[in-house]
Amino acid sequence: MPTSSLPRRAAARTAALAALTLAGTALAGAPAALAQPGGDNGDVKIHEVGTPFDDQRNEPKVCDFYLAAFNFDPEERVTWTIRTQPEVSGGAQLPNATHPDNTVTIEQDGTAQTIPLALPDGQYKLTWTTNLGHGAGKHKVFKVDCPISKPTAPPGPNGGPPAGGGGIARDDAFGPVAGAAAVGLAAVTGVVWFRLRRRSHGA
Numbered sequence: 001m002p003t004s005s006l007p008r009r010a011a012a013r014t015a016a017l018a019a020l021t022l023a024g025t026a027l028a029g030a031p032a033a034l035a036q037p038g039g040d041n042g043d044v045k046i047h048e049v050g051t052p053f054d055d056q057r058n059e060p061k062v063c064d065f066y067l068a069a070f071n072f073d074p075e076e077r078v079t080w081t082i083r084t085q086p087e088v089s090g091g092a093q094l095p096n097a098t099h100p101d102n103t104v105t106i107e108q109d110g111t112a113q114t115i116p117l118a119l120p121d122g123q124y125k126l127t128w129t130t131n132l133g134h135g136a137g138k139h140k141v142f143k144v145d146c147p148i149s150k151p152t153a154p155p156g157p158n159g160g161p162p163a164g165g166g167g168i169a170r171d172d173a174f175g176p177v178a179g180a181a182a183v184g185l186a187a188v189t190g191v192v193w194f195r196l197r198r199r200s201h202g203a
Contacts (some may be wrong), residue, residue, distance in 0.1 A: 004031050018197075027130075039133070040130075040133050040134055041071055041072070041073075042069060042070065042071045042072030042073075042076070042078070042106075042110070042130065043070050043071060043138075044067055044069050044070075044078065044080065044126065044128050044138075044140070045058040045059075045067070045068045045069075045070065045075060046058055046060065046062060046065055046067060046068075046126065046140065046142045047059055047062070047065060047066050047067070047068050048062045048063065048064070048065055049062075049063075049064040049065060049072065049116050050164060050167060051072065053068060053086045053113055054111075055068075056068075056070055058140065059142075060140075060141070060142045060143060061143045061145055062143075062144060062145075063145065063146040063147070064116055064117070064118050064141065064145065064146075065116070065117055065118075066113055066114050066116050066117055067080060067104075067113065067114040067117070067126070068111070068112075068113050068114075069104060069106060069111055069112040069113070070110065070111055071104065071110050072106040072110050072111075072112070072130065073110070073132060074106055074107065074109075074110065075102055076105075076106040076129050076130050076131065077104070077106070077128055077130060077131045078089070078103065078104050078105075078106065078126040078128055078129075079103045079104050079128065079130070080094075080104075080114075080127065080168070081093070081094065081095070081100050081102060081126075081127050081128075082117075082119070082124050082125070082126050082127075083092040083116065083125055083127075084122060084123070084124060084125075085123045085124050085125035085141050085158060087125075090124075091120050092120050092122065092124075094117060094119065098118075099115070099117055101115075104117075105201065113171065113197070119144045120144065121144050121145055121146060122143070122144055123141065123142075123143050123144075124141070124142055124143070124144065125138045125139055125140070125141050125145070126141075126142065127139040139185060164188065201202055
């Protein structure tokens with residue numbers, strides 16, 4: 001075997017090993033790059049009004065509520081919409097005339113919150129997208145269920161009528177016995193008046 005072929009084989013073997021090393025490094029980094037592209041790593045939670053901003057729990061059943069964004073990139077803009085679920089033509093939705101603003105800008109700590117929001121009772125679907133995101137966005141389904149207060153009857157009058165009022169506190173205050181007494185008193189008064197009238201005329 002010629003001695004000049006040995007350096008060539010060694011050089012070829014070194015080049016092949018270098019190529020395999022580079023290919024392995026590229027493949028190892030590919031899953032991380034594909035797993036979570038920039039702008040798709042955040043989440044939006046539904047919070048009952050009164051829940052702390054930094055609470056990362058999602059509350060799927062609320063009354064008055066707000067949206068809390070977590071783990072987004074600083075300065076990222078999140079746009080959200082809420083529709084009935086299933087969607088109903090002409091159904092309640094956000095944004096609307098009362099709440100026209102449906103975009104929040106993420107703070108340096110990766111969070112943001114909306115103002116308090118309100119919707120009629122029912123089931124809704126929240127969808128959000130970002131200016132750095134990919135695809136059609138993400139969504140959550142939640143329910144609005146506000147307690148109904150029991151109506152209270154207005155207070156009525158208590159006790160009998162005031163002095164000099166001339167009224168009757170209740171219907172049963174003028175029963176059969178009281179009615180007969182009143183009729184008898186009227187009859188006696190009429191007889192006395194008739195006799196006095198006859199005497200005044202000399203009868």
